[in-house]
Structure formats: C-alpha cells, structure tokens
Amino acid sequence: MSFVSTVTGGRKLRADAERNRRKILDAAAELFALRGIDITLDDVARHAQVGVGTVYRRFSCKQELVDGVFEQHMADMAAGASAGLENDDPWQGLVDFVAFTCEQMAASRGMGEVFFSCDEGREQIACARERIVPLVDQLVARAKDAGALRPDVDANDLLTLGKMVGAVIDFAGPVAPDAWRRYLALALDGMRAEGQARTPLPEPPLTSDQIEAAKIAQATKPYRSSR
Known part of the structure; x- marks a missing residue:
C-alpha cells in the first residue's frame, strides 16, 4: 500500500469516527431531552442507529x-x-x-x-x-x-x-x-x-x-x- 493511500485511508477512518461520535452525541442529547439521563448506552446505540460496540469504543461508560x-x-x-x-x-x-x-x-x-x-x-x-x-x-x-x-x-x-x-x-x-x-x-x-x-x-x-x-x-x- 502506498504512503498516499495509507494517509487517505487514515483520514477517512478519522472522519468516519468523528461522524459516528457526532451521531452518538446527537442521539444521546435527544434521549436526554425526552427521558432524562436515566438511559443506557444500548438505548443510545439504537437511537443513533449504530452498533453497540461503536458506542462503547467512544464512550466507556x-x-x-x-x-x-x-x-x-x-x-x-x-x-x-x-x-x-x-x-x-x-x-x-x-x-x-x-x-x-x-x-x-x-x-x-x-x-x-x-x-x-x-x-x-x-x-x-x-x-x-x-x-x-x-x-x-x-x-x-x-x-x-x-x-x-x-x-x-x-x-x-x-x-x-x-x-x-x-x-x-x-x-x-x-x-x-x-x-x-x-x-x-x-x-x-x-x-x-x-x-x-x-x-x-x-x-x-x-x-x-x-x-x-x-x-x-x-x-x-x-x-x-x-x-
């Protein structure tokens, strides 16, 4: 794999990670507004339409x-x-x-x-x-x-x-x-x-x-x- 493709791939991964993080925060904000903070990370994953593992990789708790x-x-x-x-x-x-x-x-x-x-x-x-x-x-x-x-x-x-x-x-x-x-x-x-x-x-x-x-x-x- 070339250096350029490695850098480009790394940027894409970081962009995807930030996009997922934003989706998770937005979903959490919506749930907090409606239901308060008494929700689970699983609830947030479902609302954000991402895998549970994606949420736990970005927020450990x-x-x-x-x-x-x-x-x-x-x-x-x-x-x-x-x-x-x-x-x-x-x-x-x-x-x-x-x-x-x-x-x-x-x-x-x-x-x-x-x-x-x-x-x-x-x-x-x-x-x-x-x-x-x-x-x-x-x-x-x-x-x-x-x-x-x-x-x-x-x-x-x-x-x-x-x-x-x-x-x-x-x-x-x-x-x-x-x-x-x-x-x-x-x-x-x-x-x-x-x-x-x-x-x-x-x-x-x-x-x-x-x-x-x-x-x-x-x-x-x-x-x-x-x-």
Missing part, C-alpha cells in the same frame, strides 16, 4: 456520554451569565440569565437532572459549574448594589429557584409547556427589593382541566430504569 452532551449546555449557561453582566440594567441581566437557565431545563429534561446532581465523578461538568458560580455571584451583587434585589437574597437562592421551576416544568409541561414562565415571574417578584415594580405575568394560570390532565400525566409516566 454512560457518564462520559453525559459529560460530552452537557458540557456544552454548561458552557452556554456560562455565556448566558456573562451576557447578563454586560446588560446595563443589573436586574434585567439577572432575570435574563435565570430565564435562560430555565429555558435550557424546559428544552431538555436531562439538563435539570445533571444541573441539580452532585459533581462526584463528573469532572467536566464540575469544571464548567466552577466557571458559572463566580459569574452568578457577580449578577447577584450587581442587582443588590443597584437596589433592585432584596439584600437578604443569596446566589444559592437562585439555584433553589431553578429547582422549583424545574418542578413546575415537570408537572405542567405535558399540558402547558410555557406555564413555568408565570411561576418564575412570581418568584422573581418575591426577590425584588421593596418598592420595585412588579412584572406582568407572562402566562395565564393553569385551568382546573389542565391541572387534572397534568396529574394524570404524572401518574402514567413510564418507569425508567438506570440499568
């Missing part, structure tokens, strides 16, 4: 796959926090970041699961989170200094707020995908400093029929196994 998919999500969150800091209005910069984070969770069920899980064994996610924390601290400090945020609010309150909104997304999502925006606005109003104007609620309240439908959807969710 599910955690590597989770890191690969959600490292980009965390990087986007860091970029969102940086954009908030560039907003001339400190309150709006904070609100935009929180809303962006909730939008990420609404778009991907797995995003919330990763964000609110411990970082043990998730080095890439932990590093990404470490980049976000100082930016959120700055967003909170700016809003307080501007007199827009209650002085007793802490950056960790935003984490808990995200968890609360995540619960609304999980409950109301099947019947009213944007209902979380109403409850986020209510919660943010509670964090505003005294004397600040309230925000018009962006979504209507859930109707009695929607609440009943959401209860049924919760009760009929399929059991998910981590095996």
Whole structure:
C-alpha cells in the first residue's frame, strides 16, 4: 500500500469516527431531552442507529456520554451569565440569565437532572459549574448594589429557584409547556427589593382541566430504569 493511500485511508477512518461520535452525541442529547439521563448506552446505540460496540469504543461508560452532551449546555449557561453582566440594567441581566437557565431545563429534561446532581465523578461538568458560580455571584451583587434585589437574597437562592421551576416544568409541561414562565415571574417578584415594580405575568394560570390532565400525566409516566 502506498504512503498516499495509507494517509487517505487514515483520514477517512478519522472522519468516519468523528461522524459516528457526532451521531452518538446527537442521539444521546435527544434521549436526554425526552427521558432524562436515566438511559443506557444500548438505548443510545439504537437511537443513533449504530452498533453497540461503536458506542462503547467512544464512550466507556454512560457518564462520559453525559459529560460530552452537557458540557456544552454548561458552557452556554456560562455565556448566558456573562451576557447578563454586560446588560446595563443589573436586574434585567439577572432575570435574563435565570430565564435562560430555565429555558435550557424546559428544552431538555436531562439538563435539570445533571444541573441539580452532585459533581462526584463528573469532572467536566464540575469544571464548567466552577466557571458559572463566580459569574452568578457577580449578577447577584450587581442587582443588590443597584437596589433592585432584596439584600437578604443569596446566589444559592437562585439555584433553589431553578429547582422549583424545574418542578413546575415537570408537572405542567405535558399540558402547558410555557406555564413555568408565570411561576418564575412570581418568584422573581418575591426577590425584588421593596418598592420595585412588579412584572406582568407572562402566562395565564393553569385551568382546573389542565391541572387534572397534568396529574394524570404524572401518574402514567413510564418507569425508567438506570440499568
């Protein structure tokens, strides 16, 4: 075999490998969005329409796959926090970041699961989170200094707020995908400093029929196994 054909063949193999890796990550992202992270590498292989061995050659365990998919999500969150800091209005910069984070969770069920899980064994996610924390601290400090945020609010309150909104997304999502925006606005109003104007609620309240439908959807969710 000639040198040229060897090089060409090597490039093709690398291109094929990268194409398969991309297919696997895209398939995993779709499954994480729909079902959360409680899926198997076999599930991903089927969804990506590649052999199971192909998945295991590129990702030795599910955690590597989770890191690969959600490292980009965390990087986007860091970029969102940086954009908030560039907003001339400190309150709006904070609100935009929180809303962006909730939008990420609404778009991907797995995003919330990763964000609110411990970082043990998730080095890439932990590093990404470490980049976000100082930016959120700055967003909170700016809003307080501007007199827009209650002085007793802490950056960790935003984490808990995200968890609360995540619960609304999980409950109301099947019947009213944007209902979380109403409850986020209510919660943010509670964090505003005294004397600040309230925000018009962006979504209507859930109707009695929607609440009943959401209860049924919760009760009929399929059991998910981590095996």
